[in-house]
Amino acid sequence: MKIERLLRADTLEEAYEALQADKANTLLGGGVWLKQLNRKISTAVDITRLGLDTIEAGEDVIDVGAMVTLRDFETHPAIAGLGNGFLVDCTQRIMSVALRNVATVGGSVIGRFGFSDFLTALSVLDVTLVFYPLKKLSLEAFLHGREKPTGILTNIVIRNETGTGCFKKNANTLLDFARLNLAVFRHRGGYRIAVGARPGVAKRAHESMAYLQGRESLEKEDVDEAATRLVSHVKLGSNNRASADYRKTVAQSYLKRALQEVNGR
Amino acid sequence: MKTDIRINGQLKSFNVKTDETLLDTLRRHGYVGVKKGCDASTCCVCAVLLDDKPVLSCSLLTVRLEGRHVTTIEGIPETASRLSALFGDEGADQCGFCNPSVAIVVHAMAREGIDDENGIRHYLGGHLCRCSGYQAQLLAIKKFLGVTS
Known part of the structure; x- marks a missing residue:
């Protein structure tokens, strides 16, 4: 990684113009993975000074600035209060406190990293990404849609809804990337389910969600069917961390356990 | 690029390359209590306090820390x-x-x-x-x- 210049932007407009001016200019998030990039950056654009490091928690939504660190995110009472604290459970198992004091929420989203635990947990919530110049996109559309926004991600808006969440991760230690991760959120009408580190990026299991929609109490057959649909409809592949077969086995077990947990069993 | 940082309470003015990490800046200026281990955001041996919070100094660009407070073991x-x-x-x-x-x-x-x-x-x-x-x-x-x- 080589960086020629740094722009300490004073406004979003200034940052945006710099990014549009040259493809070799890059926006900086927390910068944790910056050194691993094998590329040359002409102007690195720093938006640290733009006040995007606050969380506004209201009744309807929790509005998270893109430059909020993962540590500030996990220690915020509104985040702890959402879905029984499953976002805290997810975030606290990402490497170290010292890393999470550097890594940002925006950087964790915009990278669309396949290994991401954070995106899997967020994927079971109703999340809207806000870009400058003004553009809004759901997290799912951002991860899997055709449109690739070129603006600056400024806010991650999470609907503050009632429900119970659960996050599962398969990794040996805090410092390992997951071989597979899975999140479930039980809300009023049913369940949202997402799987990540497939090794592709987090994806919702729509067929399993549709099957469980509106079911008041889950029987063993329901859970088995949801698990079967999960692995037949969400692509799970092989890489150096795990085989597709291994991932399929783990994903089904995790879904069954997570469904039990969000139902208080 | 000129960057002013308060280190252990003392205001220091550094002239650093844009891609230099805080870890390298600190060690170059004699704060050798900060260690370089994995240099890949993993092992935490480079931890210092940034505005009182522990951070990985190998993962921060010095030029981004204008006006901030850094505390090392020496502090x-x-x-x-x-x-x-x-x-x-x-x-x-x-x-x-x-x-x-x-x-x-x-x-x-x-x-x-x-x-x-x-x-x-x-x-x-x-x-x-x-x-x-x-x-x-x-x-x-x-x-x-x-x-x-």
């Missing part, structure tokens, strides 16, 4: 000497490579009021001791923080 002598005596008592002192970074996070834990073993374990997560002296370190840190349970 917390009381914590360092008390913890080092407790490490001695518990036999936790081995090669010593991770001791400065452990002292940095213990300082942060004390400030944040961490008061139980789970909290300590969680806070130490990711801090690699090359000699694997975790149990003895934990005993010493519990004594430091006055955690009895």
